[in-house]
Amino acid sequence: MSFEHESDDHAIRAITDDASFRVIVARTTKTVQGILKAQEAPASVASSLGDLLTATVLFRETMSPGLRVQGILSTQGGGASLVADSAPEGRTRGLIQNRAALASTGPFDTLRMMRTLHNGSINQGTVHIDAGGSTTQAMMAYMQNSEQVDTMLAVGTRITGDSVVAGGYMVQLLPEVGKAPLAVMAERLEDFRTIDHLLTPGFSPEELLNELLYRMPHTRLETTPIAFECWCSxxxxxxxxxxxxxxxxxxxxxxxxxxxxxxxxxxxxxxxxxxxxxxxxxxx
Ligand SMILES: [Zn+2]
Known part of the structure; x- marks a missing residue:
């Protein structure tokens, strides 16, 4: 898959010129829209599935671009789950498992991230989601607890009738840079704890990147495609x-x-x- 049109979903990777932070921004609008449609996602879980898809794509792009990554949100006792499946080159698909149980089980209370390593073995970690916690908060806790990487992020899915706008960002403190720049960045990102206000039909990852790193010298690295594309055969x-x-x-x-x-x-x-x-x- 190659990136051809600005209007297609994509992720942009950048690094601050002081080499303190790695930043990934993504628009996942068409991807989320296609998957919600294929899964006939009920309104009650549509934005959760959208957020999970975006968070999983961002996670793969930052932590393991060459591996397949799955993000799984499960309700208490694993009654029902939402699965986001993100493969190298941006191929993305999603699944609602045990949909019949959605109505009878409680809210999603665990987030599990699984990476399939090149030898086929699976590396995974789980984080508990506090009552009322968002996917953004769960993913932030996961990055801290399971990956031990200082990360700030937000994902959002805005659904209005049939139209969807989705995207997000991840900002990571690079290893071996002390913690000092972190406080400065955290303050800067205060206005971006959620990005719902930015998810208008014209939402552009380029603009999000520029806003996140406003007046902070940075270099853009690759732009990679993201799309709803299943690899069944x-x-x-x-x-x-x-x-x-x-x-x-x-x-x-x-x-x-x-x-x-x-x-x-x-x-x-x-x-x-x-x-x-x-x-x-x-x-x-
Ligand atoms: Zn398929």
Missing amino acids: ESRVLGALATLPREEIQSMIDDGQVLEIGCDYCRKEYRVQPTTLVGLIQQS
């Missing part, structure tokens, strides 16, 4: 089927029906022919 569907017990696959073959399997993330439908299933059994 027929071979992944077959791979998942192949892990089922042999008898189960055999009974699907005996049914003789074309198997219809939908992707939970993007709702794409895959049709698997009985002859393909026979192939799966022969391989195993």
